[in-house]
Amino acid sequence: MKIKLFTVPNIITLCNLLCGCGSIVASLVFCNFSLAFLLIIASAVCDFFDGFTARLLRQYSDIGVQLDSLADMVSFGVAPSAIMYLFASQTFTMFNLPSAVVAVLTFVPFLMAAFSALRLAKFNIDDTQHESFEGLPTPANAVFCASFVYAVVTGGKAVGLEWVALISVLMSALLVSPVRMFSFKLKSLSWSANKLQYIFLALAVVALLTLGIYSVPTIIVIYIVLSTISWLFCKK
Numbered sequence: 001m002k003i004k005l006f007t008v009p010n011i012i013t014l015c016n017l018l019c020g021c022g023s024i025v026a027s028l029v030f031c032n033f034s035l036a037f038l039l040i041i042a043s044a045v046c047d048f049f050d051g052f053t054a055r056l057l058r059q060y061s062d063i064g065v066q067l068d069s070l071a072d073m074v075s076f077g078v079a080p081s082a083i084m085y086l087f088a089s090q091t092f093t094m095f096n097l098p099s100a101v102v103a104v105l106t107f108v109p110f111l112m113a114a115f116s117a118l119r120l121a122k123f124n125i126d127d128t129q130h131e132s133f134e135g136l137p138t139p140a141n142a143v144f145c146a147s148f149v150y151a152v153v154t155g156g157k158a159v160g161l162e163w164v165a166l167i168s169v170l171m172s173a174l175l176v177s178p179v180r181m182f183s184f185k186l187k188s189l190s191w192s193a194n195k196l197q198y199i200f201l202a203l204a205v206v207a208l209l210t211l212g213i214y215s216v217p218t219i220i221v222i223y224i225v226l227s228t229i230s231w232l233f234c235k236k
Contacts (some may be wrong), residue, residue, distance in 0.1 A: 094161070
């Protein structure tokens with residue numbers, strides 16, 4: 001069987017992967033949180049356009065599906081874990097904890113890499129996630145972690161190691177949670193069919209205009225909260 005490797009969508013997916021690798025190097029080698037954050041954003045842009053290009057050019061392939069998951073694992077699984085790990089290793093504890101406990105808490109962010117792998121594996125075999133997602137999408141988690149660390153470091157704020165570990169555990173749980181997260185694939189522009197999307201966009205604009213460097217992590221939190229509320233109402 002002849003397999004075509006270098007299609008336009010696959011090349012864009014590889015750019016996603018390379019940006020993810022760059023983000024890991026920027027954080028773990030150069031301790032540059034701003035560059036690591038920007039490269040995560042670049043990965044997310046590539047992740048959007050590889051699927052868009054595949055649909056536009058009708059270049060669907062099984063290898064493209066597998067390659068996309070492998071790239072996402074690096075860019076949205078390992079990279080945000082590395083960023084949070086470095087941030088945790090530079091953060092003081094709020095309580096007088098034993099050194100062994102501090103060491104464990106420092107490595108807790110790598111749980112997100114493990115749960116991202118589970119999230120991506122489940123997504124590949126789940127046919128119910130075309131219109132919405134079950135669990136937090138890995139790009140949203142990665143953007144939240146990278147932007148959160150960037151905002152805290154740039155803003156000169158102090159966050160205890162315990163909080164970093166708690167956030168990592170919470171985001172890991174959200175990745176594999178049953179909560180249905182809405183997507184941005186609009187079938188029409190009508191208000192009735194896209195209430196959540198329009199409400200989210202309005203709140204996102206307000207956050208961008210008012211919160212400065214804290215706007216991006218806040219926007220991800222808004223996305224999670226709106227999705228959770230919608231999911232709970234749908235269950236009832």
